[in-house]
Every structure is written in structure tokens, then in C-alpha cells.
Amino acid sequence: MCGIFCLLSLSPTPFEWDKTIHQHLKRRGPDSSQDVTVTDKHGSYQCVFSAHVLHMRGLLTPQPVQDDTGNVLVWNGEIFGGLPVMAKENDTAVISQRLSSCSSPAEILSILSSVRGPWGFIYYQKAGDYLWFGRDFFGRRSLLWMLNAEVLTLTSVAAHTYGPDQTIWQEVPAVGVYRIDLKAATESSTMTFEVYPWAHAGNNVISTCIETISESLPSGCSAVMNQSGLALTSPVCPLNTSIPETLNEPEIHPNLYQSVKDLEQLLASKENNAEVNRVIHVLSEAVRRRVQSLPFQNRDHSPPENDHASVAILFSGGIDSMILAVLADQHIPAHQPIDLLNVAFKLQEPKKQKESAKKNKKHKNESTNSKTDDAPCRTSSPFDVPDRITGKAGLTELQSLNPERKWNFIEINVTQEELQKMRRERICHLVHPLDTVLDDSIGCAVWFAARGAGLIREDSDQRLFASSAKVILTGIGADEQLAGYSRHRVRFKTSGYEGLIQELAMELGRISSRNLGRDDRVIGDHGKEARFPYLDEDVVSYFNSLPVWEKADLSLPRGVGEKLLLRLTARQLGLSQSSVLPKRAMQFGSRIAKMEDNQEKASDKCTRLFTSCKE
The missing domain is CATH 3.40.50.620 (HUPs)
Structure with a gap:
């Protein structure tokens, strides 16, 4: 498990992010912490990725994971099935390798659809300048979003502020995964989320999905269904609605x-x-x-300490x-x-002034109340x-x-x-x-x-x-x-x-x-x-x-x-x-x-x- 974070800015101006959020993220992942910054070659956008790893599986794999072609992954999840993960392998490394081989949205969706287990992820796909993110079918891992002055923040956990300058966080709806075309976003100075839904709601999946997303969209953003009609495959069968x-x-x-x-x-x-x-x-x-x-070093058969x-x-x-x-x-x-x-x-x-008033009632009902x-x-x-x-x-x-x-x-x-x-x-x-x-x-x-x-x-x-x-x-x-x-x-x-x-x-x-x-x-x-x-x-x-x-x-x-x-x-x-x-x-x-x-x-x-x- 990890604390994952991404800050996307459509401006080359340097920015700082909330240190309180950093503290919360670090507590989630005490075993490894590091940041990676990605900047467009024209300086039109920049992404700051931060990941804090709780080591659970295989060899410790620091995040963010950046491959040879410049793709960046922060992954908060566990693969319990669907994709092979060997005993000494780390699931983050496995997912990164799989995603690196993808050249189309359909291939990315196929990999994510295969995973059995909880996950939240953010993935920078250098080819095409895309930013992907989302949660698993049930939303078992937290992912929040907030847009403020052309800066989109995605994080596992936020920090609540009080007063007129409070930031408005929302949970990313677990209705599918999202993709931002970073080139198009910088040209228009607006962010549009392309939605790839879970195909489980029948014929009304599109309208229901967009309606759900719209209720929690960060201010200044819009969501559209992907034009290719692609969707993630539901990992569970539909609910039996038969009624004799x-x-x-x-x-x-x-x-x-x-x-x-x-x-x-x-x-x-x-x-x-x-x-x-x-x-x-x-x-x-x-x-x-x-x-x-479990963590690899804890799976031996030696007696536990203390x-x-x-x-x-x-x-x-x-x-x-x-x-x-x-x-x-x-x-x-x-x-x-x-x-x-x-x-x-x-x-x-109980307060003393109430004791005398309730004394008789308490004794009367004591035997009955003790059973509730x-x-x-x-x-x-x-x-x-x-x-x-x-x-x-x-x-x-x-x-x-x-x-x-x-x-x-x-x-x-x-x-x-x-x-x-x-x-x-x-x-x-x-x-x-x-x-x-x-x-x-x-x-x-x-x-x-x-x-x-x-x-x-x-x-x-x-x-x-x-x-x-x-x-x-x-x-x-x-x-x-x-x-x-x-x-x-x-x-x-x-x-x-x-x-x-x-x-x-x-x-x-x-x-x-x-x-x-x-x-x-x-x-x-x-x-x-x-x-x-x-x-x-x-x-x-x-x-x-x-x-x-x-x-x-x-x-x-x-x-x-x-x-x-x-x-x-x-x-x-x-x-x-x-x-x-x-x-x-x-x-x-x-x-x-x-x-x-x-x-x-x-x-x-x-x-x-x-x-x-x-x-």
C-alpha cells in the first residue's frame, strides 16, 4: 500500500504543495518516499509525482516508478489475482512493466480490468502526453481530487482547512478510469476528463456514469465519455434480481x-x-x-518475536x-x-443532577435494560x-x-x-x-x-x-x-x-x-x-x-x-x-x-x- 500524489499544473510557474498532506502521505508509506517531476519539453505543463511506500510484497520497490521511455507510475494497490505475480516480485513493478508495453487505451484498460484486488493509480503516459488515474471497481483505495487555479491535485489523503480559503476536495468517483489529454488541456487552459467506465450498469451506464461524476467534479473541469466507446470489464457478475x-x-x-x-x-x-x-x-x-x-521477509516459518x-x-x-x-x-x-x-x-x-430523577426508573427497569x-x-x-x-x-x-x-x-x-x-x-x-x-x-x-x-x-x-x-x-x-x-x-x-x-x-x-x-x-x-x-x-x-x-x-x-x-x-x-x-x-x-x-x-x-x- 502507498500514499500517492500528483500535482498537475498547466503553467510553468513554480508552486508549492501542502506540507500537511505530505505528512499524512508519509504515515501511509513509511518505508520509502520520493518525488519525480515531469515537464513538457515546451514547458507548457508540469507534473509532480510523490509516493510513499508501505512495503508489503516482494522486494521493496520505491515509487514513483519511471521506466526507460519516461512513463511514470504511482500505484496504491494489491494484485490478489488476474495477473501473475511471483513470490519475490513486487506488484507495482509488474503493473509498471505491463503498462509500459501498452500503445493504446484498449490495452491499458485490458490490464486494469484483469487485476483482482484493490487499487488506486496515477499514470503518466509520455507517448501522447496523457495522464491516467482512477480507482478499482469497488473503490477500495482512496483517491481525492481538487482543482485550483489551473492546478489539479490528486492524492490518497488530503488536509482539511477551515475558513474562507478552505480547499474543496472530493473523492474521485469509482465509476471508471480517467484520462487527461495534456496537450489539449494546455492549449485550451481547461481540463477535460475522458471517462472509461466500468461496463456493469447495462444500457444506462453512460448517463449514470456522467451524472455521478458531475456531482463531484472539481470546479472548472468537465467530463466526457470517451469517443471510442471503450470500457473496463466488470470483475463481478450482475446482481440476481429474480423474484418468485x-x-x-x-x-x-x-x-x-x-x-x-x-x-x-x-x-x-x-x-x-x-x-x-x-x-x-x-x-x-x-x-x-x-x-x-505479506512482506516477503515475514513469510518464513521461524517463530515470531515477542x-x-x-x-x-x-x-x-x-x-x-x-x-x-x-x-x-x-x-x-x-x-x-x-x-x-x-x-x-x-x-x-451520568451527571449528578440527573441521578436522583432517574434513580427510581433505573431500578425499576434494571433487569430489562441489561438485556438490550x-x-x-x-x-x-x-x-x-x-x-x-x-x-x-x-x-x-x-x-x-x-x-x-x-x-x-x-x-x-x-x-x-x-x-x-x-x-x-x-x-x-x-x-x-x-x-x-x-x-x-x-x-x-x-x-x-x-x-x-x-x-x-x-x-x-x-x-x-x-x-x-x-x-x-x-x-x-x-x-x-x-x-x-x-x-x-x-x-x-x-x-x-x-x-x-x-x-x-x-x-x-x-x-x-x-x-x-x-x-x-x-x-x-x-x-x-x-x-x-x-x-x-x-x-x-x-x-x-x-x-x-x-x-x-x-x-x-x-x-x-x-x-x-x-x-x-x-x-x-x-x-x-x-x-x-x-x-x-x-x-x-x-x-x-x-x-x-x-x-x-x-x-x-x-x-x-x-x-x-x-x-
Whole structure:
């Protein structure tokens, strides 16, 4: 993974770029940093490329990579399939060699279409004076753009400024790749982005693509579809939209299938077994590719030093992270630990003036409230939030499945003071340009979790511990594909399976702009790489191929109906109580949502992000 940057100026006048951005980029890539400047022979434009490398694969390859003919590549990605990459090879070098041999746009698109894995890239093609850039199909790697006074800036991460001179950053839409004709741009003093879309949206791909891009275009730019009609080939199959008439009208059965034994009954059918076994196969392969593509020097079989792991998992004890842990356990050598990153925000004590007024009500409802996700409960620690409790229960399950494995359950405890400090210094810049209360909550929770600094308990003792893992697995993508959110139930109740299918199609279509760019920026700030097994191309293709009622049955209660296929998979893998845990959003499970204004809505603009960057 890398922090990549390009500044394109249509003027030969020297310029300076924001040093704060440079600091953010360097934290993403601590192993190598360098810059390359390309200038047109007539001095009509200049490009400054900067790359900061997190060494993950093969031999360390400094970027930007400039070949013998003058082409320049900055690449932030991983090749997990589609193109051959040998054990000692670096994927950046492989991509650079492939692109160097291209003489036409079709050849470039063919190479990019072949890559299986996350990527963001910027490529200067000297022949023809073209600048290419873009993100993968799902947008798993961040790329931002901003145009100011004939200067276009592309970067993995920006810096938020506050006030009348604030710069306007936008995420590059993950609808295709873009090409700028630099000669034409200098002649007209305007920048036009030629779009090469992903061919996955059917007949309306052109209008939808341009409409999406137009919403986030930098001021002063325009976008046009390429005149050749070329497109990237979609890496996943289309979503199955079939709806049997007998299933079109939802019938709610809240009292059916509420236990592990009920899941076992469902699993007993031959048809369900076949589907579950297929899920295990494709998901296991996705995890294998992501836990074995590690820095070359860490892939030997020598015992780890000081119990340090190479792979960590964002871990709540919920079904998504539990399945990732079980599958990672199958592919990581037995002597190597696995870090389980569990974040909790300190429970705030109620204000004294409210205590007496609530005292009687609290005692009356205490036994009931202790069973709910969002109610306060008696705890032995102010950090015993719901995700900490389910995380510890999940740890017990994993230890029973493989007692020989060293599971580093890292308790990451965050106080309000530290939250405010790190939001102000770092996180507000990383979340930007997203700006809602939800972005703040998730961005902060993931940032502290990915940092991996906390406590581990051994017998009755505990000690400080910091995760050394460069690879962090995250369960994002499961809810979006398998109807895991409460809004999916609402849509199902109001519009049946047809409405649910529309909702799921929208979820995957917007995941790049709502989640993935932000999470990549936040996790990458620690010099670590986010990897998303549930968004592996083969996994998504398999889920897309199934009719919706085989993936979820929202006529069944919470904890069973949503992500039903994944729950059956968990049971087949040997998991028990975690397989029937209801979905709990990270901001509630970690209790970060309780640390701030409880009257806020998730979609509200978050003033804390603005005021933090202002200070």
C-alpha cells in the first residue's frame, strides 16, 4: 500500500504543495518516499509525482516508478489475482512493466480490468502526453481530487482547512478510469476528463456514469465519455434480481428460528448445505489471498518475536469478524499469533443532577435494560461496552476451536480526552471530505482500533501491547450484500423482495463513496493496510449470483434472518452463540455514539470535525 500524489499544473510557474498532506502521505508509506517531476519539453505543463511506500510484497520497490521511455507510475494497490505475480516480485513493478508495453487505451484498460484486488493509480503516459488515474471497481483505495487555479491535485489523503480559503476536495468517483489529454488541456487552459467506465450498469451506464461524476467534479473541469466507446470489464457478475411470485409478499415470523439449534435445522437441508459449502470455499480463498500476501521477509516459518502477529482483525465478536478469524486461523501458520482489535470508548457517568430523577426508573427497569444493546448495565469496568462483552465471548469460542493458537485480544480503551485530541490532530483530516456524524463516529472508532495500542490479559495479569500487524482484515461488505442493516428490514416490510433487491443494489453501488475511501485513509494513517475479504471479486460474484431469498430471510427475527446465509456458514464452521448475534453498528457497540451529543442524527453535518480542524 502507498500514499500517492500528483500535482498537475498547466503553467510553468513554480508552486508549492501542502506540507500537511505530505505528512499524512508519509504515515501511509513509511518505508520509502520520493518525488519525480515531469515537464513538457515546451514547458507548457508540469507534473509532480510523490509516493510513499508501505512495503508489503516482494522486494521493496520505491515509487514513483519511471521506466526507460519516461512513463511514470504511482500505484496504491494489491494484485490478489488476474495477473501473475511471483513470490519475490513486487506488484507495482509488474503493473509498471505491463503498462509500459501498452500503445493504446484498449490495452491499458485490458490490464486494469484483469487485476483482482484493490487499487488506486496515477499514470503518466509520455507517448501522447496523457495522464491516467482512477480507482478499482469497488473503490477500495482512496483517491481525492481538487482543482485550483489551473492546478489539479490528486492524492490518497488530503488536509482539511477551515475558513474562507478552505480547499474543496472530493473523492474521485469509482465509476471508471480517467484520462487527461495534456496537450489539449494546455492549449485550451481547461481540463477535460475522458471517462472509461466500468461496463456493469447495462444500457444506462453512460448517463449514470456522467451524472455521478458531475456531482463531484472539481470546479472548472468537465467530463466526457470517451469517443471510442471503450470500457473496463466488470470483475463481478450482475446482481440476481429474480423474484418468485410466492415470495414477493413478505410474511413476518418473529418467533421462528431464534437459536443455534434452529440454524442447525435449516442447515440440515441438502440445498442449504451446498450453498454454505460454496460460501466457505470462496470466502476462505479470499481470506487466504489476503493473509498470505505479506512482506516477503515475514513469510518464513521461524517463530515470531515477542508474540507479534502479521495479521490483525477489526474484532467485535460479531458474525462478520468471527468468520474472518476462523478462516484466517486456517491459513496462517499455527505458531503465528493473530491480533484481535477490540475498541471501546469509556462509558460516561451520568451527571449528578440527573441521578436522583432517574434513580427510581433505573431500578425499576434494571433487569430489562441489561438485556438490550443500548441501555446502561452494571459493569466491572467503564470500558465494558457491548462490543467488548461480545468480543470476549467470541475470543472464548475461537480458543475452543483452536486452543493452540495465540489469540492476542487487544483491549483498546479510549477516553473522551484522547478522542478529542486525536480527532483534532489527525482524524478530522483523514475523514475529510466526508463530514457527517456517522463519518466522525466510524472514522474515529476505526482509527483507534487500527492503531492497535491497548492491553492484553494473560491469566489474571494485563500488560500494555501494541499490534505489529501491517495487514488488517475488516468485515465491511457483508451487511451491504446480505441485508444486514435495519433499513433493509424496513424496505422489505414496505416493498417486499423487489424493494430489498433495489436497496442492496444501491448499497454496493455507493460503498466506495460512503465507506471505503474513508476507511482506507483512516487505517492507512498507521502505516497499515486494510483488506476486505467480503469484497473479493469472487465472493461478490457468488453472492450476486444467488437470489435474494437465499442470502437473507427478513421474515425471520433479528439475529437470524439478516445475513442468514452467513449465519449458516458460521454454524458450519463450528461457531455457536456468535452465529445468532443481532447486528450492532460499530458506533453503538463501541459506545462512541454515547460520548457526544445524543440528539444528533447520523446524517447530520458533524461540527466537531470542522471545529477540530479549525483549532
